[in-house]
Amino acid sequence: DQQVKQNSPSLSVQEGRISILNCDYTNSMFDYFLWYKKYPAEGPTFLISISSIKDKNEDGRFTVFLNKSAKHLSLHIVPSQPGDSAVYFCAASVRRGGADGLTFGKGTHLIIQP
Amino acid sequence: DSGVTQTPKHLITATGQRVTLRCSPRSGDLSVYWYQQSLDQGLQFLIQYYNGEERAKGNILERFSAQQFPDLHSELNLSSLELGDSALYFCASDRGSGETQYFGPGTRLLVL
Numbered sequence: 312d313q314q315v316k317q318n319s320p321s322l323s324v325q326e327g328r329i330s331i332l333n334c335d336y337t338n339s340m341f342d343y344f345l346w347y348k349k350y351p352a353e354g355p356t357f358l359i360s361i362s363s364i365k366d367k368n369e370d371g372r373f374t375v376f377l378n379k380s381a382k383h384l385s386l387h388i389v390p391s392q393p394g395d396s397a398v399y400f401c402a403a404s405v406r407r408g409g410a411d412g413l414t415f416g417k418g419t420h421l422i423i424q425p
Numbered sequence: 426d427s428g429v430t431q432t433p434k435h436l437i438t439a440t441g442q443r444v445t446l447r448c449s450p451r452s453g454d455l456s457v458y459w460y461q462q463s464l465d466q467g468l469q470f471l472i473q474y475y476n477g478e479e480r481a482k483g484n485i486l487e488r489f490s491a492q493q494f495p496d497l498h499s500e501l502n503l504s505s506l507e508l509g510d511s512a513l514y515f516c517a518s519d520r521g522s523g524e525t526q527y528f529g530p531g532t533r534l535l536v537l
Contacts, residue, residue, distance in 0.1 A: 345525060354427065354515050354528035355468070400468065406523030412458055412470025412483045413517075413526060 314338045315403050317416035325424050330388040332419050334401030337382065341403040345413065346375060346386045349398045358399075359386070362406075388421075396423045428452065429529035431516050437535045443504040446532045448516030450497055456480070456521035457499040459491055462531075463512040474499055475521045506536045 316335045324330045332346075342363040347355035361368040361375045361384070368375050374387045388395055398420050402413040428451035438444055450457050459471040461484075470483035474493035485491075488506075493499040503510060513533050517526040 343523060347528075352531075352533075354429070354431075354517075354530045356427070357525050357527060360525055402468075404523065411481050411523075412460075412473055413468075414470065415468040417467040 312337075313417075314341075315401055315414050315416040317399075317401055317419050319419050320417070321420040321422065323422045323424055324391050326393060327390045330386075330391045330395065330421055330423070332386040332388075332399050332401075332421065334384045334386075334416055335382060336384075336403050338403070338405075338414070339382070340405045341414075343404045343406045344375070344377060344384050345402045345404075346373075347400045347402060348395075349400060349418070355400060391421075391423045393423050393425060396421060427527040427529065429516060429518050429527055431514075431529035431532050433532060434530070435533045435535075437537065438506060439537055440506055440508060442506050442536075443502065444506065444534065446501040446503070446514055446516075446534075448499045448501070448518075448529060450499070450516075450518030451527055454518035454520055454527075455497065456519050457493055457497070458517040458519075458526060459485075459499070459501050460515040460517065460528075461512050462515060463509075468515070471501070503534070508536050510534065511536045 345360040346358040349355045398418040401416040430449045456475045471485040473481040513531045515531045517528045
């Protein structure tokens with residue numbers, strides 16, 4: 312049973328436009344959500360996170376939106392740049408009671424077209 | 426550079442063998458996590474150690490074990506290796522209070 316789902320295996324966006332990556336989750340116990348970016352042959356790199364008590368968090372070109380009632384989060388990248396081409400993973404955890412392992416989606420391959 | 430180091434980068438071995446993967450967490454981090462990334466399963470949480478003690482277990486096989494030493498580095502031991510154990514193994518660390526986990530570069534294991 313996949314608790315974190317990224318339904319788009321790939322997404323192609325023109326340079327300069329907005330990239331929107333989506334993620335759905337089923338476990339209502341999740342209270343912390345993260346986005347990681349991954350290049351081939353490297354480890355995941357942390358991008359941005361959001362706690363379940365917020366609905367938006369912004370960091371430079373990256374904004375994460377959380378809709379708890381829909382169990383949905385999205386990552387917006389504006390403007391998209393060629394270096395943003397990578398696989399993006401959505402992850403979730405239950406932070407109450409201490410740290411725990413992250414549950415990952417299967418990733419979305421973002422391709423930025425020049 | 427996340428500050429998390431993993432050795433070796435690549436490992437090639439045969440079925441039935443045993444290997445040890447090593448991870449050093451970021452300075453100041455007390456918690457170490459191990460993840461497996463295979464082609465069909467994506468990134469899967471295996472096990473977490475906090476300050477030398479096992480704290481959480483995920484989808485870790487009985488043939489696999491881990492430990493965290495007093496200097497906080499961790500080792501993941503994989504035994505009786507099968508072809509299906511070929512994967513990327515990542516280590517991550519954090520302070521242990523549920524902050525963001527930072528990942529190492531991974532060890533690529535190939536079982537022939």
